[in-house]
Amino acid sequence: MNRRRPTLLAALTLTAAAALTLSACGSDDDGAAKDSDKIAGADTGSETSAAPSPSETDTAGRPKITFPSDAKNVFEYEKTGNATKDAALADSTLSVNSVDEAIFEGSTDTKALGFYNAESALSDxxxxxxxxxxxxxxxxxxxxxxxxxxxLSGELEAYVTYCSDESKSFIKDKKTGKVKDTPTTADSYVLYHAKLAKNAQGVWQTTDIASTRGSKECQP
Incomplete structure (x- = not known):
């Protein structure tokens, strides 16, 4: 299903993309032990998630993110054992959730959208x-x-790559209530490259993002 983030999102600079591609493969080589608990995080209603769910993000000054009952994001990753990396990973999922919440709310003025996204990632x-x-x-x-x-690139910059599987998510017309049931194809799978920066409040904001729909790296 081709419902999510098309390639209109800004591309990372060549330098940033290269840094992510070359370094991400060795991102766990810092000797830190991995947390064996897989995170199915930020999937609304999940009780087993170690990542913030949309209804649990209104702490420490962070805006609350809410989803309707018929939509859910599931984030699957393992903690790296590095607190900085894990914080960047967690906030990258909230960036995704903030965009979807804005869609559900029908507004670009939601608190979370500008809280977890900045620069070109926010405008896009x-x-x-x-x-x-x-x-x-x-x-x-x-x-x-x-x-x-x-x-990581220093203490204030991070690069995250990940895949999405959109085969079970579908466009819905709000006026008619009709759901567009499309078949699963290669385009149902998307590869993302995201750049994040830690701001003065300690939030890892997504500042730039690029996507490749139909990426073979993400297909089963």
Whole structure:
């Protein structure tokens, strides 16, 4: 299903993309022990998630993110054992959730959208959300995010790559209530490259993101 983040999102600079591609493969070589608990995080209603769920993000000054009952994101990754990397990973999932919440709310003025996204990632996310709003669309179902890799560049910059499986999420027309049931194809799988920066409040904001729909790296 081709429902999510098309390639309208800004591409990372060549330098940043290269840094992520080359370093992410060795991102766990710092000797830190991995947490064996897999995170199915931020999937609304999950009780086993170690990552913040949409209803649990209103702590420590962080805005609350809420999803409707018929939509869910599932994030599958293992903790690296490195607190900085794990914080960047967790906030990258909240960046995704913040964009989807804006779609559900039909507004680009949600608190979370500008809290977890900045710079070109924010402007592109606003454009993306407006695409849904202008067509009176939302989405339903479940999107799975997996195969996470993370690397750091100093103390304030991180790069995250991951895949998404959109085969179980579908576009819904808000006016008619009709759900567009499309078949699963190679385009149901998307590869993402994200750049994050830690701000003064300690939040890892997504500042740049690029996507490749139909990536063979993400297909089963």
């Amino acid at each position: 996310s606003i454009t993306y959300v407006l695409g849904y709003i202008n067509k009176n669309h939302t989405w339903v179902g479940e999107t799975r995010y997996f195969d996470y890799k993370v690397s």
